[in-house]
Amino acid sequence: MTRFLVLCLLLNVVFAQEPPAPESSQTQAGAEATDPVEADHQALRVLKEQMAAALNNRDLDELVKHVTDDVVFTTMNSDVCKGPEAIRA
Numbered sequence: 001m002t003r004f005l006v007l008c009l010l011l012n013v014v015f016a017q018e019p020p021a022p023e024s025s026q027t028q029a030g031a032e033a034t035d036p037v038e039a040d041h042q043a044l045r046v047l048k049e050q051m052a053a054a055l056n057n058r059d060l061d062e063l064v065k066h067v068t069d070d071v072v073f074t075t076m077n078s079d080v081c082k083g084p085e086a087i088r089a
Contacts, residue, residue, distance in 0.1 A: 060088060 047066060054062035064084040067073075073081045081087045 064088060 051063060051066055054060075054066075064087055067084055067087070069083060071083060071087070073087050075081070081089070
């Protein structure tokens with residue numbers, strides 16, 4: 001339970017920052033169509049929204065879906081979790 005709370009706190013800090021407001025939806029749509037970097041940024045925004053929703057819903061399984069098998073998570077008290085299953089424990 002402690003690991004879950006620490007993970008929640010960490011993700012809350014990461015996702016607490018709001019992205020800057022877009023200049024206009026037309027300008028943004030045009031940038032997405034031509035700029036591959038913007039497409040990556042949009043994919044990251046979607047990932048952020050999914051992980052924030054999972055965090056708000058306390059859905060650890062959904063959060064863990066977004067990490068790789070070689071993830072290493074260190075809690076604030078220096079506990080180290082290696083892999084998704086260790087984070088779930």
